[in-house]
Amino acid sequence: MTAVDSPGVPLEDYMMDDRSSYVKLPTVSLPAGSEILVGDEAWRAAMDIAQSRAAHPVVAVDVYPGADVAEITARIRTVVPHAEVIDVEDAAAAAPEAIDALIDRNLTDDRVFGVMSHFTLDEFYDAERLAELRRRVDERTGPVILVGWGADLAAAGEAHALVLVDMARWEIQQRQRAGAGNWRAGNGGLDALRKYKRGFFVEWRTADRHKRGMFDRIDLVVDGNADPDAAGAVRGEDFRAGLATATSGPFRVVPFFDPGVWGGQWMKSALDLDPTVHNYAWCFDCVPEENSLLLEAGGRVVEVPAMDLVLSQPRALLGERTFARFGAEFPIRFDFLDTMGGGNLSLQVHPLTEYIRDTFGMSYTQDESYYMLDAADDAVVYLGVKNGVDPAEMMAALRAATDGDHPFEAERFINTYPARKHDHFAIPAGTVHASGANSMVLEISATPYIFTFKLWDWGRVGLDGIPRPVHLDHGEKNIQWERDTDWVERNLVGQVEELRREPGLVEERTGLHELEFIEVRRHWFEDEAAHDTEGTVNVLNLVEGDEVEVVSPTDAFPPYVIHYAETFIVPAAVGPYVIRRRSTSRSERFATVKAYVRGTRSTDA
Template sequence: MQVPESAIPGAYDKFPTIRVPGEHRAWQRGEVWSALADHADGGTVVIDCYPGTDVGGVVDAVRKALPDADVIDIETEAALPPDRIDALIRRDLTDDSVFGLMSHHHLAEFYDEARLDAVADRVTSRPGQSVLVGWGAALVPVESTTVVLADLPRWEIQQRQRAGAPNWRADNASAAPLTKFKRGYFVEWRTADEHKRALIGRVDFLLDTTRSVGEATLITGAAFRAGLDAAVRRPFRVVPFFDPGVWGGQWMKQVCGLDPDRENYAWCFDCVPEENSLLLEVGEQVVEIPALDVVLARPAELLGPRTFARFGAEFPIRFDFLDTMGGGNLSLQVHPLTDYIQRTFGMHYTQDESYYLLDAGEDAVVYLGVQTGADREEMARELRSAERGESQFPAERYINRFPAKRHDHFQIPAGTVHCSGANSMVLEISATPYIFTFKMWDWGRVGLDGIPRPIHLDHALANIQWERDTEWTTQQLVDRVTPLATGDGWREERTGLHELEFIEVRRHWFTGAVDHDTRGTVNVLNLVEGPEAVVESPDGAFEPFVVHYAETFIVPADVGRYRIRPHGAGVGRECATVKAFVRGTTDGDV
C-alpha cells in the first residue's frame, strides 16, 4: 500500500495537549492524598467518582494515607441493591442486544435516602475526620471542607469493561462488552453526566485515575476550570483512539504511526468528545480528563449560542476514520429517520452522515441507495434468508455501487442504504448519535470474538427510503461539489451535506493564507491534503496551532476569526481542509 505524499511519518499527533495558563500545581501518586489531607485540615472530604472508577482502590489509598479517618464507601453503605437498580432501569435497557432508551433517571433514584441520612449522622456524630468515596458521594447531606471529582473518560471505561470490569453495581463482569456498553450509553453515562455537570463549577480538586489509582494525578479545581477556559479560547484536538475490526485495514498503521504488529485497525475516533479524552498540561504534568467536560461546562462558548440552543450541551458533529485499505467491506446498513429515533429510542436527532475519501484504491466503491426497480419484498426476503444463514445476500443485485476516489464526498442522509467498500480510507463526517446503525448484511462474517455481529432487519426495513433509487442517489448524493469563492492563493467549495442533513461542509484548497470565521458556531476541520498547516489568530488571541495531515481539530465558537496557511513541509504545496459546522447557526446565517 502506498502512503499518501501528504503523510509525514511520525507527524500525526496521537497525544495532543492544552497548556493550562497560570501558576498551577499537579500532585502525583502518594502526594495526592497528603495534598487532600492538608487542604481538608481534618474536615470532611467528598470524593465523587464517575462510574467505572476503581472506587475500592481509592478507598484503600485513602485509608493508607489517613489511617485515623473514617473512610466510607458510599456505594456500599447507601446505594440500592443491584436487583432494585436492575428493576429501575429495565425499561431503559429493553430486551434488544444493542439498543435501549435514553434514560432520564437521576442519580438520587439509585440511592436509599434513609441510608444517606444515616451516613450523614455517622459523619456529624464522629469527632474525627470522614472521607466519603464513590459515585454519589456528594449526595450525602453533610457539610464538607473538600470536594473532589474523580473523573474518567468513556473510552477508558470501555477498556476496563473489555478486560472484565462490570457496570456500576451490576453482576455482569462476564457479559459481552456490547452489553456493558449499552448499559453505560443509555443509562449510566447519561445519569453520571447530569450529576457531574452540577459538580464541575464547585469542586476543589480534580482526580485523574485514568491509568490507575496508584498512578493518580491531582489538580485543583481552579486549574481544572482554567483548562476548560483555555480550551474554548483556541483551536484544539482531542486524544484520538483506534480500534480493530473484522473489516479493518492497514492505512492508519502507517499514516498515524500505530503498532505494526496489530492485525488491523478499523476505526479511529478522531473527534468524538463524548468518547475522547483531553490532555491538560499543568506545570510539568499531563492530566487526562473527558473531552465531554468542556461540552458540559462551557457549552455556549464552545458550541456557540445558536448551536447550544438547538442541541443543548451535546457536541453534534463527529469526525472519525473508517479504514478498509487492505481490509473488507463495512456492513450494509441504514440509519434511523429523526421521527423514528425520537419515538423508538428517545434520541432527539439522528445520525446523518457522509463519507469523505481521504484515500482509495483503484477498485474502491461506495454502496449507496437502492437500485431503480428493486423489489422491496424480494429484497427483504433475501435479507432475512441471509440473516438465518441460509444464503448470501446478493448486494450488487439491489444496491447501487459508485466508484470512489480520493477527495470524493458521498452524502448519506438518514434512511439511505449505504456501505463503504474495501480498499478505502473514509473520513466520516456525521452527526454524533454514533451507535444507531441498523446492520442489514455483514457479508457472512463473524466479529473478532467469533460471534456474528447483531443484525437489525426490522429496524432497518422500517427506515429504508425506497425512493432513493439510482437516479435520485446519483443526482442528490454523489459529486455535489459547488464552487463558492476564490481569493489570492485559495478557493472554497461546498461539498455537502445533503439538504436533509443539518451539517454544512466546506472545502478550502490553498497555497497561501485563508481567512475563516466561526461566525458564532463551532467549526470542526481536518487537513485532508498537505503535510502541515498552521492555524493563527489575526489579532494574537491564541498561540499558533500546527496541524498535520489527517488530524481533526476543533475551533470553538468563541474563537471568532482565524487564519489557516501552509506551514513547514506544507509550504510550496497545495493543501486542503474540510470544515463542518451546523447550518442555520452562524451569525448572519449562511
Template sequence: MSTPSPSPSVPIGQYVKRPTVPLPADARVLTGETAWARAAETALDRADGHAPLLVVDAYPGADLPLITKTIADALPRWRIVDVEEAAARPTAEIDAFIADNLTDDRVFGVMSHATIDAFYDEDRLAATAADLAADDRPTVLIGWGADLVARQAEAPYVLVLADMARWEIQLRQRAGATNWRAANPDEDRLRKYKRGFFVEWRMADRHKRTMFDRLDFVFDANAVGAYEPDGRAAGMITGDAFRAAVANAAHRPFRVVPFFDPGVWGGQWMKRKLDLDPGQPNYAWCFDCVPEENSLLLEDADGGLVEIPSLDLVLTQPKALLGERTFARFGAEFPIRTDFLDTMEGGNLSLQVHPLTDYIYQTFGMHYTQDESYYLLDAGDDAVVYLGTKDDVDKEAMLEDLRIAATGERPFDAEKYVNAFPAKKHDHFLIPAGTIHSSGANSMVLEISATPFIFTFKMWDWGRLGLDGIPRPVHLDHAEQNMQWDRDRAWTEANLVGRVEELSNDGDVVEERTGLHELEFIEVRRHWFSEEAVHDTEGTVNVINLVEGDEVEVVSPTGAFEPYQIHYAETFIVPAAVGPYIIRRTARSRGQRFGTVKASIRGTRTGEA
C-alpha cells in the same frame, strides 16, 4: 500575508496521538501522597470546628478499591466510608429499575432521564449523613454519589471529582470490569456498553454537572487501574485549574485524544500513515473527534498530565464552544463527530441504514439522528461506496433475501439491489438518514456525521463473525422501518454523489461546498490553498481535518492564542468564541497545496436567517 511561526519538534507531517491542552501557567499536577495530602490539608483548613470531611465522588467505572487503597496509604489516620456500600440500593433493585431502558436488545436501549438518587436508599443516605455528623474523626467519603450524602451533612467539606473517560471505561469492561455495582463481568461487551450509554453515563453526567462549579480538586481516575497505561502517575489538579483550563480551551483551537480500535473489516492504512502498532492485525476505526467519548490531556508547565473527559468542556463551556445558536438548538451536546473507517486491504463495512429523526426519538429517546457522509482520504483503484437502491428495485424481494441471509442459508447479493459507485481520493458521498449505504474494501474514509453514533441498523454483514466470535447484530426490523425506497440510482446521483460547488476562487484559495444534503444539518466546506486561508467561526463551532498537505498551523489575526500546529489527517476543533482565524503553511511545510474540510451547523452562523 502573515509570517509562519517556527514549528515545534514534532516530525513533519506526523500524526500526534496524544495532543495536550495547557493548564494555567501557575497550575501544577499533584501526584501520589502529595496530592491526597494537599486535599486533606484543605479539608482540615475548611473544617471550621467540624470534623474534617473529604468527599471523593467517583464516576462509574472508576476503580474504587484501588483509589480507596491509594487514599488509605496516603492518609492512614483518616477513616474511609464507602457511600456505595453504605447506601446504594441492591443490584436486583437497580436492575429492575432500569430494565425498561435496557430492553432485551443486544445493542439498543432507551435513553434514561433518571437522576443518581434513584440508585440510593433515601433512609440509608440520611443515616450515613447522620453518622458523619456524629463522628469527630477526619473522614473520607468515597463513591459515585458521595456528594449526595455530604450535602445532607450540613458541614463544610472538600469535594474531589474522580473523573473517567468513556473510552477507558469500555477498555476495562472488555477486560472483565462490570457496570456500576452490576454482577456482569462475563456479559457481552455490547450489553455492558448499552447499560453505560443509555443509563449510567447519562445519570453520571447530570450528577457531575451539579458539581463543576463547586469542585475543589479533579483526580484522574483513568490512570488508576488503567487497561492501557501510558506510564503516567494518577494526577490531581485544583478545581480552579480545571475550570481555567476548560475555559481557555473554549477560546482556542484544540484536539481531543484519538483512540483506535480493530474490526473484522479493518485495514492497514492507519497503521502505516499514523504510525500505529504494526503488531496489531488491523485498525478499523479511529475516533478522532467524538467529544462524548474522547479525552482531553491537560498539561502543566513541567509536563505533568491529567486526563479528563472532553465532554467536561462541552458541559462546562457550551456557549463559548458551540456558539449561542448551536447551544440553543442542541443543548450541551457536541453535535458533530469525525472518525476514520479504514478498509484498505480489509473488507466491506456492513450494509446499513440509520434511523430517521422521528424514529430515533420515538423509539430510543434521542432528539436528533445520525446523518453522515463519507469523505475519501484515500482509495484503491477498485474502491466503491454502496449507496441507495437500484432503480425499480423489488422491495419485497430484497427484504426476503435479507431475511434469508440473516439465517445463514445463503449470502445476500448486495450488488443486485444496491448501487455501487466508484470512489476515489477526495470524493465526498452524502448519507442522510434512511439511505442504505456501506463503504467497500480498499477505502480510507473520513466520516463526518452527527453525533448519535451507535444507531446503525445493520442489514447484512457479509456473513462475518465479530472479533469476539459472535455474529455481529443485525437489525432488519428497525432497518425496514427506516429504508427510504425512493432513493434509487437517479435520486442518489442527483443528490448524494459528486455535489461540489465552487463558492470562491481568488487564484490561490478555492472554497467549495461539498455537502451535506439539504436533509442534513451539517454544512461542509473544503478549502484548497498554497499559502493561507482566512476563516471565521461566525458564531458556531468548526470541526476541521487537514485532508491534503503535511503540516499547517492555525493562527489568530489578533494574537488571541498561540499558533497551533496541525498535521496531515488530524481533526481539530475551533470553538465558536474564536471568531476569525487563519490556517496557513508552516515554515517547514513541504506541501505545494493544502486542503481542509470544515464542518459546521447550518443555520447557526452569525447573520444567517
C-alpha cells in the same frame, strides 16, 4: 489503560518517533502557575484543603462509574490513616436487584439498543440508608472521607473538600472488554455490547448530569484512567481555568484507535500505529463524548473526559445558537474508517429523526457522509437502492441471509459508485449504504453514536467470535425506498459547488444533502485561507498537505500546528482565524474540510 497509562511521568516519554507527524497525544495547556499532582499527593492535598476549612472535615471523593472504588478507598486509607474512610456505595446504594428493576425498561431485551434514560443519581440510592449515612457523618469525631459515585450526594453537597475522580468512556469500555462490569451490576462476564448499552443509555447520562452540578465546587480532579501510583490530579481552580482557556483557541482531543473485522492497514502506516496489531478499523478523533483531553502543566499531563469541556463551557465552545439547538452536546463527529487491505463495512441504514426519538429517546439522528481521504483503484461506496428494487424481495433476501447459508447479493439490490480520493458522498438518515474495501474514509456526521441498523454483514462474526447483530426490523422501518439510483445520483454523488475563487484559494460547498443539518466547506489554498466561526463551533481536518498552522489575526491565541489527517476543533468564541502554510511545509497546496451546524452562524440571521 487509555491514551496515557501514567499521566504523572514526563510528557516526552510518550512522544513517538519521527516516522509520522500525526500527533497522537495532543495537549491543552493549563494556565501559568498550574500544578499537576501525582499519585498520593492528590489525597494529601485534598485533606489539607479540607482541614484548612474545618477541624473535623468531610471530604467527598465522587467517582465516575467505572473506576475501581475498592482500590481508591484502600489507597486513601493508606495515605490518610487518621481519617474514617467510607465506601458510600456499600453503605447506601440501592440493592442491585432494585436498580435492575428500575432501569429494566430502558435496557430492553435488545443486545445493542435501549431507551435513553433521564435518571438522577439519588434514584440509585436507598433513601433510608442514605439518611443513616448522613447522620453518621454528622456525628463524626474526626475527619471523614466519603468515596464512591454519589459521595457528593452523601455529603449533601456540603463537603469541606470535593474531589472528582473522572474517567473517559473509552477507558471504561476497555475495562469492560477485559471483564469489568457495570456499576454494582455483577455482570463482568456479560457480552461487552450489553455492558456498553447499560453505560450508554443509563449510567453515563446519569453520571454526566450528576458531575455537571459539581463543576463549580470541585477542589481537585483526579485522573481515574491511570494507574494510582502515577495518576495526575489538578486543582479545581486550575481545571476550570484550563477548560475556559481551551475555548479561546483551536485544540484537539486525544484520538483512539480500535481494530475491527473489516479493518485495514492505512492508519497503521500513515499514522505510525502499533505494527503488531492485526488491523485498525476505527479512529475516533473528534467524538468529545468518548475522547479525552490531556491537560498539561510543567511537562506533566492529566487526562480528563473531553465531555467536561462540553458540559462546563457549552456556550463558548458550541456558540449560543448551537447550544440553544442541541444543549450541552457536541453535535458533529469526525472519525476514520479504514478498509485499506480490509473488508466492506456492514450494509446499514440509520434511523429517521422521528423514529430515533420515538423508539430510543434521542432528539436527533445520525446523518453522515463519507469523505475519501484515500482510495485504491477498485474502491467503491454502496449507496441507495437500485431503480426498480422490490422492497419485499430485498427484505426477504436479507432475512434469508441471516441463516448463514444464503449470502445476500448486495450488488443486485444496492448501487455501487467508484470512490476516489477527495470524493464526498452524502448519506442522509434512511439511505442504505456501506463503504467498500480499500478505502480510507473520513466520516463526517452527527453524533448519536450507536444507532446503526446493520442489514447485512457479509456473513462475519465479531472479534469476540459472536455473530455481529443485524437489525432488520428496525432497518425495514427506516429504509427510504425512493432513494434509488436516479435520486442518489441527483442528490448524493458529486455534489460540489464552487463558492469562491481567487488567486491561490478555492472555497467549495461539498458533501452533505439539504436534509442534513451539517454544512461542509472545503478550502484549497497555496498559502493561507481566512475563516471565521461566525458564532458556531467549527470542526476541521487537514485532508491535503503536510502541515499548516492556525493563527489569530489579533494574536488572541498562539499559533497552533496541524499535520496531515489531524482533526481539530475551533470553538465558537474564537471568531476570525487563519489557516496558513508553515515555513517548514513541503507541500505545494493544502486543503481542509470544515463542518459546522447550518443556520447557527451570525450571518445566517
